[in-house]
Amino acid sequence: MRNLQITSIATLFMFLFLVLCDTFNGIALWWYVLLISIWLLVMAMGSFHMRWNFYLKAFTSKKNQTTKQIALTFDDGPNPNFTLKVLDLLNQYNAKATFFCIGVNVETYPEIFKSIIDNGHDIGNHSFSHDAMIAFNSTETWLNEIKQAENSILRIGGKKTNLFRPPFGVTTPKLARALKVTEHKVIGWNIRSYDTVTKSPERIIKRITKQIKPGAILLLHDKQPNVLPVLEHLLRVLQKWDYQTVTINELLNEK
Numbered sequence: 001m002r003n004l005q006i007t008s009i010a011t012l013f014m015f016l017f018l019v020l021c022d023t024f025n026g027i028a029l030w031w032y033v034l035l036i037s038i039w040l041l042v043m044a045m046g047s048f049h050m051r052w053n054f055y056l057k058a059f060t061s062k063k064n065q066t067t068k069q070i071a072l073t074f075d076d077g078p079n080p081n082f083t084l085k086v087l088d089l090l091n092q093y094n095a096k097a098t099f100f101c102i103g104v105n106v107e108t109y110p111e112i113f114k115s116i117i118d119n120g121h122d123i124g125n126h127s128f129s130h131d132a133m134i135a136f137n138s139t140e141t142w143l144n145e146i147k148q149a150e151n152s153i154l155r156i157g158g159k160k161t162n163l164f165r166p167p168f169g170v171t172t173p174k175l176a177r178a179l180k181v182t183e184h185k186v187i188g189w190n191i192r193s194y195d196t197v198t199k200s201p202e203r204i205i206k207r208i209t210k211q212i213k214p215g216a217i218l219l220l221h222d223k224q225p226n227v228l229p230v231l232e233h234l235l236r237v238l239q240k241w242d243y244q245t246v247t248i249n250e251l252l253n254e255k
């Protein structure tokens, strides 16, 4: 059973309990207000925490993994300033990664997108527009977003992908409904670099390296300057610690 159902059933039981107490003793209205507020808060937090598997099941790490493997993922590209440099660094260290691309960027930078594929990396769908208000999409609009990005990936890269990463990591019941139709695997992360909000590469590196463990999925973005020093340092550390960097599909298929 999804955590969503468990939360809803628990809330319903608590509501019935309040009604019962109210019938026999009479209770203040704010008990009801408190219960509904907590329920709404948990529902909203469920949207922002993919690891809770609240509205859908997301793959956020390989549990019980003993082989020293880690999956590096790059969101929001392809980017004209950084993606090719990221590819160079990955090549230098013989590392493979997964790029969750935005459809509109695939259309704008088709050659960079093809380079990602030509270098043997995996591709994931990260919506077509990555609009700031995308989380409020209807099921229909979500379906369009996912399918449009899918078409760009297939037409330009000649590749199909069954991986999807929700923009901003936000999941909703409507997105869950759309993904049931498209049958994509939802990929999250268990190491968040916060590289889009933290400028200092040193701070980002420190945050990442203390969380590295076998089976981890790391979230990075190939759209800002700090990705290069962070990646270079990280690849050096991973090499020193005998870690292999793999794609999401390799991690998923690892026995």
Ligand SMILES: [Zn+2]
Pocket: 075, 076, 126, 130, 166, 167, 168
């Ligand atoms: Zn994104």
